[in-house]
Amino acid sequence: MIFGMLLDPLPESLKKGSTEKLYGANVAMMNFLRALLTYGTFDEYHFFVSASDPEEAKRDWEKVLMTMFREAPIKVRDLFELRYAMKEKEFTVFHSETSLRTLAYARSQFGVNLFPVTVRINSISYQFLLSEILLTLLESDLYPFDSVVCISSAAKDAYEKLFVQVSDELSLRHSLQIRYPGRFDLIPLGVDTETFRPRDKRDARKLLSLPQDALIFLCFARFSAHEKMDLLPLLRGFQRLLGECQGEAPRLLLLLAGDDERYHYAQEVEKFAEALGVAKIVRFMKNPSFIEQPLIYSAADV
Numbered sequence: 498m499i500f501g502m503l504l505d506p507l508p509e510s511l512k513k514g515s516t517e518k519l520y521g522a523n524v525a526m527m528n529f530l531r532a533l534l535t536y537g538t539f540d541e542y543h544f545f546v547s548a549s550d551p552e553e554a555k556r557d558w559e560k561v562l563m564t565m566f567r568e569a570p571i572k573v574r575d576l577f578e579l580r581y582a583m584k585e586k587e588f589t590v591f592h593s594e595t596s597l598r599t600l601a602y603a604r605s606q607f608g609v610n611l612f613p614v615t616v617r618i619n620s621i622s623y624q625f626l627l628s629e630i631l632l633t634l635l636e637s638d639l640y641p642f643d644s645v646v647c648i649s650s651a652a653k654d655a656y657e658k659l660f661v662q663v664s665d666e667l668s669l670r671h672s673l674q675i676r677y678p679g680r681f682d683l684i685p686l687g688v689d690t691e692t693f694r695p696r697d698k699r700d701a702r703k704l705l706s707l708p709q710d711a712l713i714f715l716c717f718a719r720f721s722a723h724e725k726m727d728l729l730p731l732l733r734g735f736q737r738l739l740g741e742c743q744g745e746a747p748r749l750l751l752l753l754a755g756d757d758e759r760y761h762y763a764q765e766v767e768k769f770a771e772a773l774g775v776a777k778i779v780r781f782m783k784n785p786s787f788i789e790q791p792l793i794y795s796a797a798d799v
Contacts, residue, residue: 500539501591503576503599506548507557521719522619525648525686526594529617532687534566539589543582544573551575583607590615596629597645597679601637614639617646617684621655630663634675643679653683696795705789707780707796711750715797717790719755720762720783728753728766736773751775754782754793 508523534542544562548554552575559573574582583603587610591600600614620626633639647653660677667673702709714735718725735751742749757763763783770776785793 498539498589499541499543499586500533500537501543501545501582501586501588503591503593503595504544504546504554504558504573505595506546506554507561511561522594525617525619528687528689530562531565531689534562534569534571540570541586542569542571543586543588544571545576545579545582546573547576551577579603580607584609588612592616594619596633597639597643598629598633598637601633601639601643605638611640613642613644615644615646617648618652618656619648621652621659626659627663630659631667634660634663634667634677639677639679641678641680644682645679646682646684648684648686650683653681657681693791693794696792698795701792701795704792705782705796707752708748708750711748712799713750713752713797714799715752715754715793717754717793719759720753720757720766721760722762722765725755728762729769732766732769732773732775732779735779736775739775739778749778751779752782752793752797753779754785757783 508520511523511527544558546554546558555573555575562569562571562573580603584607588608590613591604592615593600594617597614597616600616604612604614645656647656664676667675699709701707702713707713716728716731720728722728732751735749739749753763753766763781767776767779767781770779782789782793
């Protein structure tokens with residue numbers, strides 16, 4: 498059995514072992530690769546890298562993959578070699594983190610056998626997804642065994658409706674009857690239970706310099722008002738909770754943690770907290786390290 502996958506260049510943050518400017522999709526991809534190469538039963542794993550400097554990108558990925566999985570039968574190749582590989586190898590399945598139509602096209606042009614192509618959907622809110630779905634329907638030779646992998650039931654429901662919306666628009670405007678013939682599969686993101694195991698709360702708070710006697714509410718996500726969430730309603734809700742529970746509840750603390758390198762939105766949230774009079778009970782942890790992340794979860798109550 499042979500597994501194939503398309504890869505983009507290794508993110509700079511992962512090269513440095515940093516969480517700065519690191520997207521959750523990158524973390525999900527690395528965890529997927531770790532689980533695949535640890536528990537997978539494929540005889541060969543072929544990874545094809547698309548990059549402006551393919552040799553550098555190949556070296557970066559080889560360093561990461563070969564270091565973590567010395568025993569796995571891994572081969573990292575330039576995307577240019579994909580056409581030859583599909584003519585030489587009978588792939589069992591081929592996966593992409595970005596585009597179903599790229600794989601479907603390559604399979605129809607170069608594949609010596611029919612194999613499922615899959616793509617995992619990480620985001621559903623971007624406007625460009627409609628045009629991507631349109632091109633997927635118009636350009637791709639897809640089969641019932643091809644799959645769009647969704648990480649939540651909400652994402653699955655939304656993506657199914659997006660495909661129906663685009664198909665209906667094609668029918669209404671251009672009298673084209675085109676429907677997605679493949680599958681929508683629900684596979685939630687896994688959690689590394691070795692890294693994110695429950696730890697002693699007091700120890701975690703001590704290491705993070707958090708108060709031992711507080712009831713800590715945690716919000717852990719990249720600081721971005723448009724890609725993640727507007728935190729002002731959360732602050733207002735916390736302000737209201739504080740007013741209603743004053744004198745009747747333990748010490749409250751709202752812990753906001755996540756990457757803030759791209760948008761610097763945390764400083765705006767700090768201003769909101771000051772204006773609402775809750776700054777003293779709001780703590781920020783910007784750009785926490787990989788070591789700090791599991792400790793943050795263990796330190797929180799809610």
